[in-house]
Amino acid sequence: MSNFSIDIQNINKSYEKTTALKNINLSVNKGELFGLVGPDGAGKTSLIRILTSLVLPDSGQAFVDGFDVVKDYKKIRQNVGYMPGKFSLYMDLTVLENLNFFATIFGTTIEENYELVKPIYSQIESFKHRKAGALSGGMKQKLALSCALIHKPTVLFLDEPTTGVDAVSRVEFWGMLKDLKSKGISILVSTPYMDEAELCDRVALMQSGEIMQINSPQQIVNDFSHTLWQLKSDNLYKTLQSLRNWDKTHSAHAFGQSVHFVANSSKITSSEIKEYMEEAGLENIEISGIKASIEDCFMELMTNNPTN
């Protein structure tokens, strides 16, 4: 059939009154690390659940490994690995028992696929007799990933795997995903963190059940057509407020301790901005031109399609 690991065509899904997914089209190549990026409520989990055959779409078709998610759901359940958003190992079982259990229900053994999980599992193997409930967040996540991998899936679905995990473990985790990708496993990962989007081969930026853009992170950043300014002052909130009231503002968003600002004309100069900010009574003003990040692109897309 197709060369795609995942092929989604015109998928729609709504729950009672809320629309979770609107006309989603997406395909993931074999061996690709693909990111679904968007805030909570963007529809990432719904999409992953449709692909793992847990939820039926209202309309449209989707194929995983060439299998229809509705008709061939049993085939899909044998071949994919899935790590749900909620940490879903058995807390009262030990590390080893958890891994053993998931190996058994997939009809395999730890020994058989040890090579695949080794780089991850070896990091927690010294705790193998500890109950999963007593592990730290990062270790739990490694165990969950090991369990999702133990049957050598062809496609791996990870729903917000790094939510609630510390920064160091997050970096490690993405390193592991890169390794898995190099072994030919296609990975679809969802994340609310924009900085993680840059670690994917391609990403789909999602918002309110719609895909705003699909591209490689590099291309998305390159496509950012505006001049972006980073503004700092003694009062972040006041800066944001006064900029949003300015008739020359296209958009202004808070990013940590600074404001990322786009003017509605590319001819604007830094002295012009500084002048305006001084008039607004702000002090310690710092202005610099910066390169856009994925988050800036996401904000820009949101500004252009205010769906909600």
Next chain:
Amino acid sequence: MKAFKGFVIKEFYHIFRDSRSLLILFGIPIAQVILFGYIITTEISDANIAILDHSKDAVTREIIQKTLSSGFFKLAATIERESEIDAIFRKGIAKEVLIFEPDFEEKLNKGESPSIQIIADASDANTANLLVSYASAIIQNYNREQMQSRGVPMQIEARIRMYYNPELKGVYFFVPGIMAVILMLISAMMTSVSIAREKEMGNMEILLVSPLKPIQIIIGKLMPYFLLSFINAVSVLSLGYIVFGVPVNGSIVLLLAESMLFITLALSLGLLISSIAESQQVAMFISMLGLMLPTILLSGFIYPIENMPMWLQYICHIMPPKYFIIIVKDIMLKGVGLEYLWPETLILTGMTLFLIVVASKKFKTRLA
């Protein structure tokens, strides 16, 4: 098959590592048998009795004297007519009435056997039974004493009548009742809670996205509890026998087979509950309210069904524990076999099949 075995092993880990579920599994049955057993077999002292003496002669006075000085009975009323007995019981003035027939001493002297009627309020069957046996023991004792002193065999006859509950339902009745309650509790509540836990913790999501078939998940969940419930049924029976001497007069094999049938029924009820309940709390709540209370109140375990209003009796007829209690009681106490119990067995089997079909239909292969 290996996958299924792994699943069952995992289930046992859950059960044996959770001290709460262990307590429910093994603590509650033992506690219940012992509690009910001792509450029902309490000793009697200073029980209120009423006396209706038609002769009022030396012998009757002596017997009354003996009875009241025994320490078991306290005179609550002296009455003159039989028609007053009902009022005495209904107002709860006395639990027992002794009636001496007219010309008591005269008949005794003529060598006849005058009689004392012992009437007990048997709505509390155990107390009634004890009161009656104490009173007749006192009369027997008097007989013996007189025989030794007079050298003539004397026959004062004690005639016993039970009011309200002539069959004395309630004696030994706690064992069948407790079996029904415990099997319902363990089987239905524990399974529904354990499946709801998988849903609540998100484990069900992974189980569904695995090659395990729904039927394997269901049976894998039910099997450990089936086994443990069966162990419980056996331990309730043995405790009843060892501690309280409650006999099993009928076939043990039949009794255990009927227990398995009832366990299966309770398990499928638990499965049904878990298909509605999304969290452990909800599952627990539904099991408690929807199963435990009706099992205790509407099965005839504590309150006789015949005394309920008509509309409540109809509800009782659809309560599975009712039939199970009848079956267990009849096997244990009357010693009857399947030839008498096939209607109840058939009803239970029908209910079980119905529940299994509904529960498996309702078990979702997907989320929501």
